[in-house]
Every structure is written in C-alpha cells, then in structure tokens.
Amino acid sequence: MRLAIISDIHGNFPALQAVLADMERCGGIDLIWCLGDLAALGGQPHECVQALLALRERHGEDKCKIIGGNTDRYLVTGARIAFSPPTEAEDFPAYRDNILSMSAINAWNMEALSWDDFSLLREILGRELKLPVAGYGSVIGFHAIPGDDESTALMPESADEEAADALLDRGGRLALAGHTHLAMDRQVGGWRVINPGSVGLSFGNPGVAEWALLEWREGALHVDLRRLPYDVAGTLQEWGRLGHPEIDWIGSKLTG
Secondary structure, eight states: OEEEEEOOOTTOHHHHHHHHHHHHHHOOOOEEEEOSOOSSSSSOHHHHHHHHHHHHHHHOTTTEEEOOOHHHHHHHHOOOOOOOOOSSGGGHHHHHHHHHHHHHHHHHHHHHOOHHHHHHHHHHTTOOEEEEETTTEEEEEOSSBTTBSSOOOSOTTOOHHHHHHHTTTOOOSEEEOOSSSOOEEEEETTEEEEEOOOSSOOSSSTTEEEEEEEEEETTEEEEEEEEEEOOHHHHHHHHHHHTOTTHHHHHHHHHO
16 A cells, blocks of 8 residues: 655646656655645645645545645634744844734735635644554544644654654554655654655755655555655745745755
C-alpha cells in the first residue's frame, strides 16, 4: 500500500504543480492525504484549492482526504495568529508592522477565493484522519497535533516528553503531521512521527517543494521524503504581477 502525504501548500501553485507531477511519475499511489494549510500567504490561493478539488474529484473522496490547518481556519473565520504583545516602546513599531502585514496578506488571499474555495476550507476545519494498515497497525493524520491546529509540540527538536504528551489521547503506531514546515521522521515513545515538510513554504529547504511517499511492504514501512525544485524566481514575478501585498516578505521565505 502506497500513501502520499502533502501539507502546507500556502497558495504556492507552482510548487503544488511540481508535487502533483512527481506523484504521477511515481505512480501506483493508493491514497493521498493532505494535512492542511492550503491557501493562505502565497500568491495563488484559488488555483491551489481548485487543484486539490480536482485531485479529490479524480481520485474520489475515499482515496483523497483533505483536512484543514490553522491558516485555513484564519481565512474561514477571520481569526489571526496570536502574537505576544510587546512590553517595551521600542518593540512596538516592528510588532505593529507584523500585524498589518499579516492582515494585508490574509485580506488579499480572501479576495482571491471563490465560494467553492471557501466551502472546501470551511468543510475541512478541525478534521483528523485514521487508517488501519493490515500487518502494521493504526495510522493517524492531523495538522499540528491532535486537537490543536497551532501547537508546535511536534518539532524535530521538541523534547521527547513534550512530543509524547501531544499524542497521549490518541492510539496508533504512526502519526503524520504538518504545520511546522520542517520535514521530520522520529520516534516518540511508541509512535513513529513523520512530517512531510511543506509543499509551498519549506523552512528546512527554502524554495523546494516537499512531500512524502509512504509504502508498506510485507508489514514494513518505507518512507521517501521527496524534494523538488521549481521556478522560484518566476513564481515571485507572477505573484508580484498579481499584486501580492507583501512580495518582499514572501520572497524572503521562499529564498531563505
């Protein structure tokens, strides 16, 4: 059985196209799981959501599962990530600029969404995934940690106790997570935890599209954390043409 895992697309359509093409080249994929953060921050949220809707239509909802992340929730509900307020006057200008920048990006992303886009984002909020694999055990999927789409408890450098606590109220053998934009494959107590990295906004490999292909052979799990180049300069040029309100900021994230 072969399971493709994608996460954290963040409106980066060229990166998503590269990943979908790589999936086709790999072939023989039985299931696709998308672990959230489809649209916000990048320059082509509508195109990304439409591509995922088409993917689900082509494979069927039983074989292509999509759940939401924190930035999908921001677009649907109008919420924003909580920043720690400054306590000193000299820190206020940077704090204010950060709030205004994030608000401008989210508003611009929202303008790009169609009703169908919005409906998908609304539909997928708060969901988790579960899969029994014969001869192996139970696999679960979520955005950040179970029950919390913003937690950073499952980082590569997280303390073992903190990471294990994040999975305490779930049962299984393999946990698949997104959110951190950092690819990971580590043991946490009785769990193996895999993060595929980010399709559209990798922190570990800026400017590279990431996804993971999992394959079970005779009960043994084989993991391929895949890395794909795409045209970052051309992507930023197109987003600038489209009017992205913080093109320098998003450019710094894509190029590192």
